[in-house]
Amino acid sequence: MNVALISIGDEILIGQIVNRNAAWIAETVTAIGCHVVEHCVVADDSQQLMNTIDRLRITSDVLLLTGGLGPTHDDVTKTVLVEYFQDVLVESSDWMKHLTWMSQRGREVTERNAAQALTPSTATLLSNPIGTAPGLLFNRDGIIIVAMPGVPNEMKSIMESHVVPLLHSKLVVQGNATTQYYTMLTTGIAESNLADLIGDPMMFLSGSTLAFLPNYTGVRLRIGVTGLTQEQRDKERMRVASVLRERAGRFIYGHDDQTLSGVVGHHLAERGQSVSVAESCTGGLLGAACTDAPGSSVWFHGGVITYSNDSKVRELGVHQSDIDRCGAVSEEVARRMALGVQEKFGTTYGIGITGVAGPDGGTVDKPVGTVWISVAGPAEQTTLKYHFGADRRINRERSVGAALGMLWKIVR
Amino acid sequence: MNVALISIGDEILIGQIVNRNAAWIAETVTAIGCHVVEHCVVADDSQQLMNTIDRLRITSDVLLLTGGLGPTHDDVTKTVLVEYFQDVLVESSDWMKHLTWMSQRGREVTERNAAQALTPSTATLLSNPIGTAPGLLFNRDGIIIVAMPGVPNEMKSIMESHVVPLLHSKLVVQGNATTQYYTMLTTGIAESNLADLIGDPMMFLSGSTLAFLPNYTGVRLRIGVTGLTQEQRDKERMRVASVLRERAGRFIYGHDDQTLSGVVGHHLAERGQSVSVAESCTGGLLGAACTDAPGSSVWFHGGVITYSNDSKVRELGVHQSDIDRCGAVSEEVARRMALGVQEKFGTTYGIGITGVAGPDGGTVDKPVGTVWISVAGPAEQTTLKYHFGADRRINRERSVGAALGMLWKIVR
Secondary structure, three states: OEEEEEEEOHHHHOOOOOOHHHHHHHHHHHHOOOEEEEEEEEOOOHHHHHHHHHHHHHHOOEEEEEOOOOOOOOOOHHHHHHHHOOOOEEEOHHHHHHHHHHHHOOOOOOHHHHHHHEEEOOOEEEOOOOOOOOEEEEEEOOEEEEEEOOOHHHHHHHHHHHHHHHHHHHHHHHOOOEEEEEEEEEOOOOHHHHHHHHOOHHHOOOOOEEEEEEEOOEEEEEEEEEEOOHHHHHHHHHHHHHHHHHHHHHHEEEEOOOOHHHHHHHHHHHOOOOEEEEEOOOOOHHHHHHOOOOOHHHOEEEEEEEOOHHHHHHHHOOOHHHHHHHOOOOHHHHHHHHHHHHHHHOOOEEEEEEEOOOOOOOOOOOOOOEEEEEEEOOOOEEEEEEEOOOOHHHHHHHHHHHHHHHHHHHHO | OEEEEEEEOHHHHOOOOOOHHHHHHHHHHHHOOOEEEEEEEEOOOHHHHHHHHHHHHHHOOEEEEEOOOOOOOOOOHHHHHHHHOOOOEEEOHHHHHHHHHHHHOOOOOOHHHHHHHEEEOOOEEEOOOOOOOOEEEEEEOOEEEEEEOOOHHHHHHHHHHHHHHHHHHHHHHHOOOEEEEEEEEEOOOOHHHHHHHHOOHHHOOOOOEEEEEEEOOEEEEEEEEEEOOHHHHHHHHHHHHHHHHHHHHHHEEEEOOOOHHHHHHHHHHHOOOOEEEEEOOOOOHHHHHHOOOOOHHHOEEEEEEEOOHHHHHHHHOOOHHHHHHHOOOOHHHHHHHHHHHHHHHOOOEEEEEEEOOOOOOOOOOOOOOEEEEEEEOOOOEEEEEEEOOOOHHHHHHHHHHHHHHHHHHHHO
C-alpha cells in the first residue's frame, strides 16, 4: 500500500518550522507495513495543492494531508477538497456539540471557531478531542485522502485513533509483499570505519537493503527486508542482523527507536544503579536527554548546571587552583566535576562535561569544539578529550552523545 | 527566482530522521529573496530522483539537492546527475589532495573515500572542508542544479560559502519583484484569541500576507511583503507591523529568528541581572534553552536538576513537610525551588519548575500536564499553575516556554 504525505503551509515551505509531522507519520505508517513513496511540502495555495493531489494519486493508494485546517484566513485545505470532490459544506451538529463542549472547558465558541463545524458532506469526520478542527476522511474514486490539522498532537491523536487502524485493516485484507525496516544503533565509530568493518553488503544481502545513517549519537544501520509473510521477513532480518552483530557487535547498543539514554538507563535500573550529571557547556542538555524517557527517575537522580566558574568551585568542589592553572576546560576540572556531582547526589556514577561550545572562547591550545568528559564510577574513573567542530549546537549535541556512549561502554 | 528542494534518502522518507536540512535551506534562501516553491523527499532510487528533477525543473530556476553523496552503496545522486547531463566521471586531483589533507588529520584515505574524488566532468566542485564529498554545481540548459551532502554541517558550509553568494548575485542581476518575510513573535496568548484581537487581516493588508503560526513558546505572526525595491518592501512591512503592534503589542516579545530565551537574556544582561534555574520535570531543558545562545554566561549562572524529592530538600531547602502535605508538584514546592536556587547561585531571579510530565504519575487532582512554575525576583515572586496536555515531550517544551514567558513579562 503506497502512501504519500502532503504537508501544507508556507511556514514549512519557507523553513520557519521543521517538518516533524512528516517524519512522525512516515515512521508510524512504515511500522505497520505501508510503503511511503514521497513527502511533498506545498504552499497555502489552492492550485498547487490541487495539482499535487492529482499527481500523487497516480502513484499512491493513500494521501495523508496535514495543515491548512485552522481557523484563520490562510487555511485552504477544506476548500480545496470540497472543490476536488465536487462536494458541499454542511453544518455538523455533532461537531458543533464538540465545540460547545470545548467551550465549557473555559474556551468560548467564537464565530471563527464555529466555522469549523461546516464540513464536506461526503467526508467522514475523524474526532479530534483536543482541537477545533475534525480530521476529514474521503474514501472515493479508488483513493483514500485524509486531511488532518498541522498541530502535532492533534494530528497524532487522529492518526492513532482513526488512520492507523484503517490502514492496518486494509493491509491485512490485501496481503501484498511489504517491506519492513529494522535498525541497529551503533556508537563510538565513524561511518566509513563501520562500513569497512562490515564489508561489502552485496556479499551478504539477498534482496534486503542496508543503509548507513550517521547522527550525533552514532551511525544507525537500517536493514530493509521485503517478503510476503511476517515469517519470511523475520527470518531474513535475523540473518542479516546476525552478520552485522558478528562484525560490529561491540559498537551496537540497541535497535529501532531505542535511545542511547534509554538503553543506559535500562542497564542502570537493572543493577539498581544511578547517575547524576555536572554540566557546563551542555547547560542541561545531558539532563534533558536522560529525563526524556518516562520512568527515568529510577536511575537519574539529578544534576548541577555549573555554567560559571564560581559555581564549579562552590557546588562541585572543583579547586580554584586547577581552574587558574589548567583553565575551566581541562581534564582536572572535568574529573572534579564528575566526582563532585557523584558525591553530592550519592549516585553510582557521576558525569562531568566541560568544553568550548563556541562560537567564541576558543584558543590555539583549546579550539572551539574541545570538550573534556569524565565518568566517575564506584571504582574507576574515565576521562576523555574530544575534538568536535565549529558549530555550537552540534558540539553540545555530540557532547551529550559522547558522554552517554562512555557510560554505556561501562554499564553494558 | 524559484527554488525547489529535493531531499534524497530512505531514512527521511520512512521518517527515521526529521528533514531539518530542508527547513534550514528554505529559510536561508528565502532570507535573500528567493521563492521556495516546493520541498520534495524521495527514496534512494535513481528513477524517482530522475523523474523529480524532470518535474521540478519546469517550475523552478534552481534545484537544491541534499543527500545521496556519501561513500556507501546506497548513495545514488552522483550517478543520476551524470546520467541526467550525459556526463562522465573523471578524477579530480584537487579533491584527491583534499582527501589526503584530511587523512593527515588522522583519517586514512580508504579506497571507499578515494572514490569521492571521481566527479562529473562538467560540474563545478564546491569545496567542503569538513567532509569527503564535494558539492556539485551544474549550470546548464537553463537550470542550476546543486547537489550537496546530507550531513547538516557539510551542507551548511557549502550553502554559505558557495550557493548563497551565487544565488544572491543572480538575484541582484534579475531585479525582479521578490517577497520577503518578517515575523513578529508573541507569547502568552492562544491563536484564536490573537486572531480576534488583530481582527480581519484583509482590512489592513494591501497585497501583503499574514499567517498565524503556533508553537510551544507562542504564536508567530508572519508578514509577507512583495515589491520591486527594498524600500517599497520595508515601507509596507513597517506599516503592517505597526498595526499589529498597536493591537497585540503587549504579547510581542521579538521578531524573526530571535528566541524567547535570547530576548530574556538580552534584557537581563542590559540591566546587569542574572537568573538560575531549579528543574524537576523539565530535567535540564530550561537550562539548555538558556544556554542555547552564545554569550549566555553573562546572565545565566547555572542551575540544579532536582529530579528526586531528596535532592529538592537537600539542594534547594524545600521542606519535606510541604512535599508530604502538598506533594512534589505543588505551589509551595515550586516557590521553594525558585527561592532555593536564587539563593544558592546568588542570582537576581530564580525559576522553579515542578510538574507531572507524563505519561505516568497523574492523579485526579493533578492530571498529567499539571505544572507549577515560580519566578522569584528581588522583591516579589510569581507562581502559576499550568494545565498542558497528555504528551510528555510537549509538556516539557511548553513548561520551558511558559517559564521564559513569565520571566519576560517581568524583565521586558
